[in-house]
Amino acid sequence: MMPIRLAFSKQMKDKKAMNKLSFLLLSVALAWTLGLECAKAQITTYRPIATAVPSLRISPDARSAALGEQGVATSADVYAQYWSSAKYTFAEQPSGVAISYTPWLKHVTEDMSLIQLVGYHNLNKKHSLGASVRYFSIGKLNEWNEFGQTIGEGNPYELSADLSYSYRLIDQLALGATVRYIHTDYAQRGASDRQARLAFDLSLYGEHALPVLNNDKLHYGLALRNLGDKLSYDGNNTYAFLPTTLSLGAGLSHSFDELNGLALSFQMDKILVPTFPNADDYKSGKELTQARKLYYRRSLLSSMRASFTPEGGFSEVLKDIRWGVGLEYNYKRMLFARVGYSYQHPDRGNLRAFTLGAGMHWRALMLDLSYQISPTSNPAQDGTFRLSLGLDISSLRPLHGLKKNK
Numbered sequence: 001m002m003p004i005r006l007a008f009s010k011q012m013k014d015k016k017a018m019n020k021l022s023f024l025l026l027s028v029a030l031a032w033t034l035g036l037e038c039a040k041a042q043i044t045t046y047r048p049i050a051t052a053v054p055s056l057r058i059s060p061d062a063r064s065a066a067l068g069e070q071g072v073a074t075s076a077d078v079y080a081q082y083w084s085s086a087k088y089t090f091a092e093q094p095s096g097v098a099i100s101y102t103p104w105l106k107h108v109t110e111d112m113s114l115i116q117l118v119g120y121h122n123l124n125k126k127h128s129l130g131a132s133v134r135y136f137s138i139g140k141l142n143e144w145n146e147f148g149q150t151i152g153e154g155n156p157y158e159l160s161a162d163l164s165y166s167y168r169l170i171d172q173l174a175l176g177a178t179v180r181y182i183h184t185d186y187a188q189r190g191a192s193d194r195q196a197r198l199a200f201d202l203s204l205y206g207e208h209a210l211p212v213l214n215n216d217k218l219h220y221g222l223a224l225r226n227l228g229d230k231l232s233y234d235g236n237n238t239y240a241f242l243p244t245t246l247s248l249g250a251g252l253s254h255s256f257d258e259l260n261g262l263a264l265s266f267q268m269d270k271i272l273v274p275t276f277p278n279a280d281d282y283k284s285g286k287e288l289t290q291a292r293k294l295y296y297r298r299s300l301l302s303s304m305r306a307s308f309t310p311e312g313g314f315s316e317v318l319k320d321i322r323w324g325v326g327l328e329y330n331y332k333r334m335l336f337a338r339v340g341y342s343y344q345h346p347d348r349g350n351l352r353a354f355t356l357g358a359g360m361h362w363r364a365l366m367l368d369l370s371y372q373i374s375p376t377s378n379p380a381q382d383g384t385f386r387l388s389l390g391l392d393i394s395s396l397r398p399l400h401g402l403k404k405n406k
Contacts, residue, residue, distance in 0.1 A: 127166070244270060250266055
């Protein structure tokens, strides 16, 4: 959990700054969700999985967001770097770049946003390279001393940059690996507020034609994301794990004719971080202290294993899983309409949302939009939209040639 060494004065005049600071505390402690609606729904056991660098759990592109927050088993596209770099060897175009923009939690603050720049290049049919940079701005925040006086303004952020390599093992299956540099700066005038780590992704993706179903394509994928060491923001007294996630997905795409196509995909995400020890589960303060010491001492493998053996048994494991399903219609592979649904158990965040979106691919240009509807479960994310703009680099060459001939 990110430490913020602030003492709030009763005479605070900047109400907007105070609201933003309060949200910053909650967003990290509760792993990128406010959970305000959980109290309204009278949920008795609210235990979201808290992680470091919570922005790594936000899907950055409009296509995956419109399909119910999933992209491990959808058809390959330029945005695959975040979900599964193994998909790049199956991309229809040999290279591409894209930028995505997401204003985050606009009902809470006006200047919190996520921006991602991503690109890939297929060296040949077997080898592909990919790269991306993500910047999550938490906005401008006033800093306060112990007397409640402002001492300046900070610009906290979370940044990640990664490189990937994917290799097609056989015609129907590819393997991907990603190395990621993560940097956080929470602008609180302390070296412990600036941390850096390396993390890794491993992914598998496959496509199979199904002759018995008129050559429909079966898509499937598996990914382990953000494998890395935990972080500490208070001099190694406490630690927070990176949001290591296991994703499994499958999908089916069908072409009705040369003009119309439909794809259905499904994904589940399991956060591989154990639940933080809760005081209600222990008879004494001594037992609680020991449990928390054990929690902080866990290694990456130990924490992954512990996430499958929580107090409460397998039912608690199921609560950790986030489910997503999406349907995508395309016309001539140029116009796209998308709809999806995403669900997470109320005890783990109460994130239930309908998603929808549209896309247009014209010559070298790719434009995708998405919109999220969360009317009952999490109003803070209701109305979230994403905009993604991409370029098919290979398509620019013939256009350049036409201009030259003229």
